[in-house]
Amino acid sequence: MTAEPHRSPGRPRVDVDPAVLAATLRTVHELGYAGATLDRIAAAAGTAKTTIYRRWSSKGTLVTAALVSAFGPLPPVAGEPRQNLAALVRWGADRVALPGVAAAFAGVFAEAVSDPDLRRLLRTQLQEPYRRGLEQALAVPTARALLIVDLVVGTLLHRRGITGEPMTETDLQQLTTAARALLG
Amino acid sequence: MTAEPHRSPGRPRVDVDPAVLAATLRTVHELGYAGATLDRIAAAAGTAKTTIYRRWSSKGTLVTAALVSAFGPLPPVAGEPRQNLAALVRWGADRVALPGVAAAFAGVFAEAVSDPDLRRLLRTQLQEPYRRGLEQALAVPTARALLIVDLVVGTLLHRRGITGEPMTETDLQQLTTAARALLG
DNA sequence: CAGTATCGAAACTGTAGGTAGCGAAACCTG
DNA sequence: CAGGTTTCGCTACCTACAGTTTCGATACTG
Numbered sequence: 001m002t003a004e005p006h007r008s009p010g011r012p013r014v015d016v017d018p019a020v021l022a023a024t025l026r027t028v029h030e031l032g033y034a035g036a037t038l039d040r041i042a043a044a045a046g047t048a049k050t051t052i053y054r055r056w057s058s059k060g061t062l063v064t065a066a067l068v069s070a071f072g073p074l075p076p077v078a079g080e081p082r083q084n085l086a087a088l089v090r091w092g093a094d095r096v097a098l099p100g101v102a103a104a105f106a107g108v109f110a111e112a113v114s115d116p117d118l119r120r121l122l123r124t125q126l127q128e129p130y131r132r133g134l135e136q137a138l139a140v141p142t143a144r145a146l147l148i149v150d151l152v153v154g155t156l157l158h159r160r161g162i163t164g165e166p167m168t169e170t171d172l173q174q175l176t177t178a179a180r181a182l183l184g
Numbered sequence: 185m186t187a188e189p190h191r192s193p194g195r196p197r198v199d200v201d202p203a204v205l206a207a208t209l210r211t212v213h214e215l216g217y218a219g220a221t222l223d224r225i226a227a228a229a230g231t232a233k234t235t236i237y238r239r240w241s242s243k244g245t246l247v248t249a250a251l252v253s254a255f256g257p258l259p260p261v262a263g264e265p266r267q268n269l270a271a272l273v274r275w276g277a278d279r280v281a282l283p284g285v286a287a288a289f290a291g292v293f294a295e296a297v298s299d300p301d302l303r304r305l306l307r308t309q310l311q312e313p314y315r316r317g318l319e320q321a322l323a324v325p326t327a328r329a330l331l332i333v334d335l336v337v338g339t340l341l342h343r344r345g346i347t348g349e350p351m352t353e354t355d356l357q358q359l360t361t362a363a364r365a366l367l368g
Numbered sequence: 369c370a371g372t373a374t375c376g377a378a379a380c381t382g383t384a385g386g387t388a389g390c391g392a393a394a395c396c397t398g
Numbered sequence: 399c400a401g402g403t404t405t406c407g408c409t410a411c412c413t414a415c416a417g418t419t420t421c422g423a424t425a426c427t428g
Contacts, residue, residue: 009427010373032298037415048376050418059416103297109345110290114216119348127346147355151335151362154342158334161293162311164303171331174366178335181365182358193396194404221384232407234387243385375424386412393406398399 020045020052024066029100033063033107060111060118063104068125071095074133081183084137085148089176092152093167102160138183148182204229204236208250213284217247217291244295244302247288252309255279258317265367268321269332273360276336277351286344322367332366 023045027036038059042049056062075091077084096102112119127149134145155175159167167175207229211220222243226233240246259275261268280286296303311333318329339359343351351359 007427008373009371011375011425013374033294034415035298038417039415042376049416050377051375053417054374057417103294106290106294106297110217110287110294112345113287113290113348114219119346122346143352143355144358147339147358150342150346151339151359154338154340155331155335156338157342158338161296162303162306162334164297168327171327174328174331175335178362178365181362192404193402195394195396195406197405218384222386223384226407233385234408235406237386238405241386370428372427373425375422377422378420380419381417383414383416385414388411389409391406391408394404396403397401 014047014051016045016047016051017055018069020047020055020062021066021069024062025070025098025100025104027100028063028066028104028107033103033110038062058118060108060115061121063108064118064121064125067101067104067108070098070101071126071130074130074137077137081138081140082180085179085183086176088134088137089152089172089179093156093172093175096153096156096160097166102157105157106161140183144182148179151179151182198231198235200229200231200235201239202253204231204239204246205250205253208246209254209282209284209288211284212247212250212288212291217287217294222246242302244292244299245305247292248302248305248309251285251288251292254282254285255310255314258314258321261321265322265324266364269363269367270360272318272321273336273356273363277340277356277359280337280340280344281350286341289341290345324367328366332363335363335366 020041024036024041027041027044030036031040038049038052041062042052045052052062056065075087077087079087096105108118108122112122127146131142131145131149134140134148135142138145138148140148152175156167159165159171204225208220208225211225211228214220215224222233222236225246226236229236236246240249259271261271263271280289292302292306296306311330315326315329315333318324318332319326322329322332324332336359340351343349343355
């Protein structure tokens with residue numbers, strides 16, 4: 001039997017979340033954060049704007065959720081800190097290079113400046129999980145893990161934000177080198 | 185005699201630029217990028233919205249100009265690359281900590297994603313001058329100077345974007361250490 | 369069937385970026 | 399001073415989008 005602890009009455013919710021989150025990133029990728037209107041996202045997801053607002057309270061929280069789903073959990077690493085760091089930098093670079101991710105980050109950061117709720121969401125949904133994972137994978141204290149997150153993600157996003165292009169392979173290696181300087 | 189090569193007829197332009205740029209950063213600092221409406225900026229600068237639009241074609245170009253004026257030219261450095269790098273990291277950290285700068289960057293980056301003109305402006309007005317200065321001060325090739333700009337500014341901005349707080353002194357020293365790993 | 373909750377479409381509100389028109393002000397030349 | 403030119407600042411306006419409200423239709427439960 002399927003695990004349904006307590007089926008409430010009324011029309012059940014359709015599971016539109018995956019389609020909406022994917023459509024969000026896709027639309028942000030194509031039209032930018034401002035150009036990705038809720039009407040367009042809803043149309044791309046094949047649903048209605050009202051249905052989206054029933055699940056996410058604002059555009060900022062929606063895009064944040066799309067980012068969280070695009071990143072997913074940290075990949076499992078089980079080696080030396082220096083090895084793990086290289087793998088994690090590459091993992092981060094791959095995610096930031098995903099279509100729409102950089103634009104979504106920029107838009108969310110801009111909104112978060114004047115929206116404490118959104119800032120808290122960013123911290124709890126994105127920063128803290130990855131910070132905790134880094135502490136373990138790299139065997140560093142909290143403050144150091146935070147700085148490494150800032151360093152890796154910040155560098156990757158700044159590159160995309162200014163040039164619009166992803167990093168070259170040699171730049172990625174250099175970034176790993178720079179981050180390694182924070183390990184010991 | 186004053187250096188006026190060719191005074192054209194008509195009412196001369198009032199020099200509102202410094203007041204407007206300062207009011208822009210101040211308003212962005214207080215109300216965030218989205219909350220800093222052109223009407224409010226104009227009121228804070230003691231001028232009219234139309235006057236601002238006669239000088240800057242959009243909110244994005246205005247805020248970019250405010251950033252350029254807040255950063256100003258690179259400070260002169262004349263020492264060993266490793267010394268110079270430490271001074272430049274500190275200079276960058278001071279500028280990013282200026283009220284309004286981080287919020288302005290976030291907003292401009294978000295707009296630049298879907299605005300090629302604004303992206304070009306960012307590149308020519310901000311990235312290229314400082315990249316050139318770094319090449320000289322640090323004795324590194326272009327690609328390396330670009331990466332160092334991304335690393336330093338990206339890290340500083342990411343920290344402010346997520347936590348809203350500036351970096352601690354020890355974090356700054358660590359950032360310098362990481363950047364030094366890219367010197368050679 | 370009665371009750372309940374969701375869906376989707378449309379209409380609506382408030383606000384902000386950006387533009388247009390215009391009288392007044394500040395300079396020029398003669 | 400007169401006539402020409404350009405900017406100033408103000409108001410009114412247009413367009414677009416975030417977010418809300420309303421409502422009939424739909425899909426469940428018991």
